[in-house]
Amino acid sequence: MEKFIPSAFIRSLSALFILVCQSTCARDYYFPPSALEGEHLSQQDINLSLFSNPKAQLPGRYASSIIINKRKIDETTLNYVSAADGSLEPQLTPKQLRQWQIRVEAFPALAALPENVPLQQPIGHFIPAASAVFDFTTLSLVMSIPQSAVNQQSRGFIDASRWDDGVPVLFSDYAFSGTEQHDAQHNSTTRQYLNLRNGLNLSGWRLRHASTWSNSDDDQSWQTLNTWVQHDIDLLRAQFTAGESSTRGEVFDSMQYKGVNLVSDDEMLPWSQRGFAPVIRGIANTNAEVSVRQNGYLIYQASVAPGAFEINDLYATTNSGDLEVTIKEADGSEHRFTQPYASVAVMQRPGHLKYEVTTGRYRADNGQEANEPLFFQGSAIYGLTNSLTLYGGSTLSPDYLALNSGVGLSLGQLGSLSADVTWARAHLDNSETHQGQSWRLLYSGNIDSTGTSFTLAGYRYSTQGYYNFTDANLHYDDDNTAWQYQYNKRNRIQASISQSLPGFSLYLNGYQQDYWGSDNKERSLSAGISRVFNGISMHLAYTYSKNSDSGSDQMLSCSFSIPLSQWLPGSWASYNVNNSRHGNTSHNIGLNGTLLDDDRLSYSLQQSRTNHDGADNNSIYTGYRSQYASLNAGYYSASDDSRQVSYGISGAIVAHPHGVTLSQPPGNQFAIITANGAEGIRFQNQRGIQTDWFGNAIIPSLTPYQENTLRVDTASLPVDVDTGETALVVIPSRNAAVSATIDAHIGYRALIALHQKNGQPVPFGAIASVESPAQSGIVDDAGMLYLPGLAETTRLTVRWGNNSDQQCVANLILAEQTSSTRNLTGIRQVDALCQREPVNEK
Structure with a gap:
């Protein structure tokens, strides 16, 4: 109990x-x-009722992310008014709803309203079961709309109204490299190379001019690659180009022209509706110079460190056309191979039409003796069903006619296969007329069950009388002894395959070409296998190449990479052994890594030894990405007293509405960031990029027609800079230079303790404001206020009511604050007296 x-x-x-x-x-x-x-x-x-109502916020204009049915649609600024319960209600117009793919016409009461006048009732009054709620914490307008009231769009859809054509700019994108080489006999050789890509953007039009300059022992030459002007055709989801360019090469082989071109652009489509510059891999024994030529033009040249290299940022002049790669070693030896380059298997979604129309004058390859007639070429690819695509086209000129017809088949999880035949009749320069056919088979896809990826596998067979348009326009006479004049192409097979195995990855790239009337063949093969085990990566690679009029070249390489992060952050040791066709074997050991807080400085130290009386050598190579340009330099020396110095710089000079900015290479699409004159603002995942002394920066290599999020690195903000913006979203159109602004505050950052004349702190909820730069803050319950971007002397106006005794003024003199009043973040701590402003009596 x-x-x-x-x-x-x-x-x-x-x-x-x-x-x-x-x-x-x-x-x-x-x-x-x-x-x-x-x-x-x-x-x-x-x-203070606003603070006690969890739904209430101050009405006004707010930057808003528009989210409809859990999918982000737009970024815009909207006006909000207070609803009966204190929440913010958006002021939406029928025009905005149409832009967001809402079917306004399906609701008569809504369709009858003026286009640009805000709705007087919530959206649910016009569309049953619809709602729009503003999430103030994320600045997002979350809308729920019945599916029947929304035009169905594919995943990744971004309305064309959001594509940004950018601002007017004039820029020059440059890449300069050079070498100073001294051989064992003390002979010196100087080589220099400059690639220029100049551009002008104005009102949606893009003008580009590409040229190169090369210098070898005072033998200088300028080459113009192309000049063209381009504009988006949004309605057709296509690009219009006029000038010197090249065709896409999806149905017919790609060729250069001087004229006009209209071609559909798949990147304007959502990523879920989209159906290639190649990646070039090779091996360098020393600090080598890699040159890439296409259609006879030198389109890429750069210095690389010893070991395996990969080129994945190629600016190709066409969308197909084999690439001739030359690796020139520091000792003067050269290795050459051909990188096959062609479009993947032809497949389109049901109802999707892909097309290209070109008319103009044919441009022969650089240094090639050929006719350059007027021509017309048209092609179309149409998705008939989920598994069937039809395509074809024609090429016409005074002495040439070609017709193509083909079909693409979907193989489901196995990928896609296309087959076509081209019939051509050509009247050659030697007055002979030939006609024949060329059969082509292409395959691309992934086999998930085996982990096999076929980027491209293709086979082409041409009859003896078949000539493509390029070969048909060559000058044929008795003095021509080159292969392309004496023999026309017969069989061609090419493949680019990668295979994943448990703990391993393999790749194989190769092609073979033979000719009618000859037993000689062109061959190129590169293969490799890689594995990463406990952080240690191992790579075995083999390359082989043979031209029709020269001998073969081959090399075998085995390499290891061991991380050293426990002892030296961002570093690794490497070892590789190479065996060449001549039987020479070289061993190379090196130390590689990156330095500085954003890894913008890279380095490579190498020591090599070669058998069979070969020269031992050592080298150093370094690269640095600054906000103004990307730089690299290297030094090589050998035991036979030969040596080489290499150097390079690449970047851009961009003139835009906010000034002139030096930058790293900008790529095709780039962003111009303006930060109200704030210097030193960095960005996440952007090595070496920060705003200059004018507060401007260039963010390179954006993706066209898609959202690109640029994030401010708030952890590295200068002590005199602050901003409430951490991310910017831009959607550039093709080749656009878009502008984005960071609302940065420059000046002192201060934590201010405001006291009244009677010693009491300023009341909680009081609004403190500064006129220049205009900003405000709310006083907390202890009378504390934080404001960034303050000048040395600042006048604060504080209000917590409408009466004269509910206002005061505080004058701050921040320059007199000592280091003891600043914390580790650079924030100055200030005590300030806030007193009533004297009233002048009459």
Whole structure:
């Protein structure tokens, strides 16, 4: 019985507590202001009801992310008014709803309203079951719209109205490299190379001019690659190009022209509706110079460190056309191979039409003796069903006619296969007329069950009388002895295959070409296998190449890479052994890594030894990405007293509405960031890029027609810079230079303790404002206020009511603050007296 009484008492007390809670929770929560500041605050005319209503926010204009049915649609600024419950209600117009793919016409009451006049009722009044709620914490307008009221769009869809054509710019994108080589006999050789890509953007038009300059022992030459002007055709999801360019090469072989071209652009489509510059891999024994030629033009040249290299940022002049790669070693030896380059298997989604129309004058390859007639070429690819695509086209000129017809088949999970035949009749330069056919088979896809990826596998067979348009326009006479003049192509097979195995990855790239009337063949093969085990990566590679009029070249390489992060952050040791066709074997050991906080400095130290009386050598190679350009330099020396110095710089000079900015190579699409003159603002995942002394920066290599999020690295902001913006979203059109602004505050950052004349802190909720730069903040419950971007002398106006005794002014002199008043983040701590401003009596 004694134990029962306390237990009963506790149960009774718990029941009473629950009843009190239910009574309390049943009504709106109210927090008296006097509980924060004392009874004196209740005597003042302060309305803090906004802070006690969790739904309420101040009405006005807010930057908003538009999210419809859990999918982001747009970024815009909207006006909001207070609803009956205190929440913010958006002011939407029928025009905006149409832009967001809402079927306004399906609702007569909504369709009858003026296009640009805000709705007077919530959207649910016009569209049953629809709602729009503004999430103030994320600045997102979350809309729920019945599926029947929304035009169905594919995943990744971005309306064309959001594509940004950018601002007017004039720029020069350059890449300069050079070598100074001294051989064992003390002979010196100087080589230099400059690639220029100049551009002008104005009102949606893009003008580009590409040229190269090369210098070898005072033998200088300029080459113009192309000049063209381009504009988006949004309605057709296509690009219009006029000038010197090249065709896509999807149905017919790609060729250069001087004329006009209209071609559909798949990147304008959502990523879920989209159906290739190649990646070039090779091996360098020393600090080598890699040159890439296409159609006879030198389109790429750069210095690389010893070991395996990969080129994945190629600016190709066409979308197909084999690439001739030359690796020139520091000792003067050269290795050559051909990188096959062609479009993948032809497949399109049902109902999707892909097309290209070109008319103009044919441009022969550089250094090639050929006719350059006027021509017309058209091609179309149409998706008939989920598994069937039809395509074809024609090429016409005074002495040439070609017709193509083909079919693409979907093989489901196995990928896609296309087959076509081209019939051509050509009247050659030697007055002979030939006609024949060329059969082509292409395959691309992934075999998930085996982990095999076929980037491209293809086979072409041409009859003896078949000539493509390029070969048909060559000058044929008795003096021509080159292969392309004497023999026309017969068989060609090419493949690019990668295979994943448990713990391993393999790749194989190769092609073979033979000719009618000859037993000689052109061959190129590169293969490799890689594995990473406990952080240690191993790579075995083999390359082989043979031209039709020269001998073969081959090399075998085995390499290891061991991370050293525990002892030296961002570094690794490497070892590789190479065996060449001549039987020479070289061993190379090196130390590689990156330095500085954003890894913008890279380095490579190498020591090599070669058998069979070969020269031992050592080298150093370094690269640095600054905000103004990307730089690299290397030094090589050998035991036979030969040596080489290599150097390079690449970047751009961009003139834009906010000034002139030096930058790293900008790529095709880039962003111009303006930060109100704030210097030193960095960006995440952008090595070496920061705003210059004018507050501008260039963010390179954006993706066209898609959202690109540029994030500010807030952890590295300068002590005199602050910003509330951490991310910017831009959607550039093709070749656009878009502008984005960071609302940065420059000046002192201060934590201010505001006191009134009577010694009491300024009341909680008071609004403190600065006129220049215009900004404001709210005083907390201890009278503390944080403001960034303040000048050395700053005047604060503080208000917590409408009466004269509910306002005061504080004058801050931040320059006089000593280091003891600054914390580790550079924020100055200030005590300030806020007193009433004197009133001048008449």
